[in-house]
Amino acid sequence: MEALLKRSYTLVFPTPALYWLVAGIVMIYLVAAAILAPTSLHLLPRGVIESLLRHSFGFLILLFGIPCGVYLIGWRASDIFAWMRAPRSLELDDEGLRAANTRIAWKDVSAIIEQHQHDRVVLRHRNGLYRLRLNLWSDAEHLHRKVTTHVVSGLLDRVNRQVAAGQSVHFGPLTLNGAGLTHKGRLMRWEEIESIRLQDEEEQGVATRELVIVTQGKLRKIDEAKIVNAPVLLAYLSGRRGD
Numbered sequence: 001m002e003a004l005l006k007r008s009y010t011l012v013f014p015t016p017a018l019y020w021l022v023a024g025i026v027m028i029y030l031v032a033a034a035i036l037a038p039t040s041l042h043l044l045p046r047g048v049i050e051s052l053l054r055h056s057f058g059f060l061i062l063l064f065g066i067p068c069g070v071y072l073i074g075w076r077a078s079d080i081f082a083w084m085r086a087p088r089s090l091e092l093d094d095e096g097l098r099a100a101n102t103r104i105a106w107k108d109v110s111a112i113i114e115q116h117q118h119d120r121v122v123l124r125h126r127n128g129l130y131r132l133r134l135n136l137w138s139d140a141e142h143l144h145r146k147v148t149t150h151v152v153s154g155l156l157d158r159v160n161r162q163v164a165a166g167q168s169v170h171f172g173p174l175t176l177n178g179a180g181l182t183h184k185g186r187l188m189r190w191e192e193i194e195s196i197r198l199q200d201e202e203e204q205g206v207a208t209r210e211l212v213i214v215t216q217g218k219l220r221k222i223d224e225a226k227i228v229n230a231p232v233l234l235a236y237l238s239g240r241r242g243d
Contacts, residue, residue, distance in 0.1 A: 006093040007146065009137040011086055014079035016135075021080055024072030031065035083136055090137055092146055097123075097130075104130055106150045112232070115225050116200075116209040121147060148231045155232045163236075172228040176236070181213070183222065188215045196237050198224065 033043035034052060052058050087100035096105040104125050111124035121144065123130045132147065134140040159176070162169050168177040175182040180189040194214040199221075201208045209224040211234075224230050 006091055007142075009090045009092075009139060009143050011083065011088050011090075011136060012138055014083055014133075014135050017077045017079040017083075020072045020076035024069040024077060027061070027065045027069035027072065031062055031069070034062055079133055079135060082133055086133075086136055090143075092143070092150070094150075096150075097132075097147065102130065106154050109151050109154065111228050112148065112151045112155075112230075113225065113228055114209070114230050117225065123147075123151070152231050152235050155229060156235050159232060159236050170228070171230065171233045172226050173222055174227060174233065176233065183213075183220060188213065188220075190240070192216055196234075198234070 029043065030052065034049055036043060037046065037049045052061065055061075090097070090099040092098075094106075096103060096108075098104075104123060108126040109123050110126075113122040113124070115122060119133065119135045119140075121132045121134065123132065132143075134144050137143050159169050163176065163178055166178060168175050168182075170176075173183060180187055180193065182188070192215045194216070195212075196214075197212050199210050199212045201210055210221045211224055211227060211230065213220045213222075227233060
């Protein structure tokens with residue numbers, strides 16, 4: 001009966017983003033203190049400024065401190081500003097999603113884009129884009145699963161009809177048709193594909209998720225965030241392979 005009921009999710013504070021906000025403020029403050037040190041305005045003790053300038057990374061901090069600080073505050077800590085503007089709750093039902101005055105019907109969603117590294121799901125719908133920041137809501141895994149289920153169930157039928165009619169369906173860098181998958185101009189026929197899976201990667205502290213396709217012993221890795229309707233593609237492939 002759960003699918004028939006309205007489910008509410010409450011707003012939660014994005015604590016990890018607070019650390020990025022503090023780091024960005026510290027970076028900008030250090031540079032400002034160093035620049036103002038020759039004047040009568042001392043934001044930090046003179047000894048601290050001298051130690052910073054003598055440090056092997058002192059010049060780089062002065063040169064890139066403000067741009068890095070702006071990046072940390074404006075990008076990595078953006079969840080805090082989104083939290084400040086967000087409604088107190090978000091609701092899902094069989095018809096769609098509602099958050100304050102925003103209402104998105106599942107039948108109007110034409111694409112879903114997974115941004116694993118930012119913990120977001122982007123919904124492309126009739127009136128534009130809606131960026132669902134999962135980490136701002138309680139029970140984020142359940143929210144993610146229910147949104148994906150509703151969108152996939154609506155779009156998968158359309159993909160099946162298009163493929164059955166001999167049409168090609170585009171999923172960002174991948175194209176699907178009755179013969180197989182095409183990536184960068186190379187057709188991977190169904191009989192050549194040995195396995196398809198999602199794989200989590202982490203590089204320089206940034207977590208990503210990649211679609212890994214093995215054909216004739218060769219691996220192809222594609223960033224999930226670049227695949228439009230990745231969950232729909234995976235659902236189709238799972239059904240075709242009988243997984």
